Amino acid sequence: MQDPVKTAPGAPGALAAPTAPTASSAPRELRFEAQRIAxxxxxxxxxxxxxxxxxxxxxxxxxxxxxxxxxxxxxxxxxxxxxxxxxxxxxxxxxxxxxxxxxxxxxxxxxxxxxxxxxDPMTRANADFVRDVCYRGMADLGASIREARPAGLEAFGAWPTIYEGLSQLPPKVQESWFRFDHYYSDSAFPAVLPLVFRARPRRLLDVGGNTGRFALQCVRHDPDVQVTLLDLPGQLAKAAENVAAAGFSGRIGGHPLDLLDATQPFPGGFDAVWMSQFLCCFPEEDIVHLLRRGAAALNAGGSLYVLDTYWDRQKTPAAAYCLQATSLYFTALANGTSRMYHSRDLLRCVDAAGLVVEEDVDGLGISHTLFRCRVR
Missing domain, CATH: 1.10.10.10 (Winged helix-like DNA-binding domain superfamily/Winged helix DNA-binding domain)
Structure with a gap:
């Protein structure tokens, strides 16, 4: 198992910061970069x-x-x-x-x-996401921070979070949202499937299963696995269409659930619980509850998998920058309370949920990290 606390090259904290220059003494190149931001x-x-x-x-x-x-x-x-x-x-x-x-x-x-x-496909996915999904609502970033709610989401509708309204967003906005989400997740799936199926899980719970993209890869990878998607009804309806079109309705099912209602337990009896690009959608206190409910859904000896990107685990400053910027989307539009996390934040949540990380793998896909956890 790798050391769970790492510092990416160029990430904040990697080196002591120099003393900030005054405006009058700033080098010309710094003033130019400031104008680029302005x-x-x-x-x-x-x-x-x-x-x-x-x-x-x-x-x-x-x-x-x-x-x-x-x-x-x-x-x-x-x-x-x-x-x-x-x-x-x-x-x-x-x-x-x-x-x-x-x-x-x-x-x-x-x-x-x-x-x-x-x-560049990454640049296109990022740029379309910023323009179509984020730009209008970002004007309300200040209100979102002050009020701890996604004030910018009002540009599209009156939902409490973007997830309730995702299936109702304008088609162009949905297209850019899903392209952004899939671009990053798709890159990691081929690398993680052998790791997840090493233990031959027969029943897998995909928490926040979204459009069923990972579930379809699972049933194609292993002919014996049964997958249950756990998500909001609107997302499950979209996933069911995709699953039916692929011919796997008999092996992929759905369980509607308000994931934010901590009083509602997850269905049980699973060999593996999967959370991909999911926990970053919640504040830390909710992450702990979600992990506990996921742990309770496991059979004895089962594993809970967390796949996500952490800005301190990135290979380049540019990758860390993208994640730090994406946090502003979560603040202004998604829910007003979550962000792209430092890995130490998630590890602290894992510990608080009564889980221990048995395997920690970096560099999957576009610098994803996989935590394989078991109940302590």
Missing amino acids: FGPMMFHAAMLLRDLGLLAALKAAHPTGLTASAVAAKAGISAYGARVLLEAGLGMDLVHLAALEDPEGPYRLAPLGAVFLQ
Whole structure:
């Protein structure tokens, strides 16, 4: 078993922080980075339009010679003015390059960063999630923090958390939410299946089973396992459609439950209880209750598995940054009380729930961590 407390390179706490400079003494590069933050919301929209209106794709197709601003405008079907303001914003973000500063008409060329923003699947999943799911509600982040509720969710509806309303969100918002969720979870599933099925569990409880994506992988991986999905009725209905379409209705069932009602026990008799990208959706006090209810659902000798991403366990500062930013979605839109956790926070919850971590595996998929727990 690995040491459960680790510090990722570049993560806060890895090195002693230098003394903060005053504004007047700050190096120019620091002041530039501060301006990137100040204008970030505006530049984000410009970057999305450069991508979605086809300006970046037009420059990619014209590489390496590039295109004039007028030619880009014609290919994108927008005015020359619109192309110029977007391309010049792209210069500021280093998404595009200009052949000569003295000729603002161009040609413009796609910069390496622009190619990443255009083509990288992680960046696309993150950017669409931020624009479609998070952006409008993030204006109410302050109210969410002060009132410990997802005030930004009012941009979509009057639900207490996003989970009750997930099946009722506008189609484009749902699409971006699920693409974001699936992008990260799908990367880890192939690596965790052999670890979960090493013990040959016959009955598995998938807590917060969502659309049934992991359950379907389980029944395809092991022909003898039976899976029960535990989730809200709206999510189970969507999962049932997916399960039926895949032809596994006889091996995957659903059990509707309000997961936040600690008085409602989980169904019992399971060899394995699975919680994937799930506990980050709850505050710590609820995590302890959920883990206890999950432990009570286990047969003797069974295991409870927690798969999640922790910002202190990431390989790069960029990965930690993404998780720290995702915490703001949980604050403003999801529930107002949860976040992407430091691994030590979850380990403390595991201990408080009367469980012990028997196996701790990092680096699964996109830097996921798997805790295999047993009842103490």
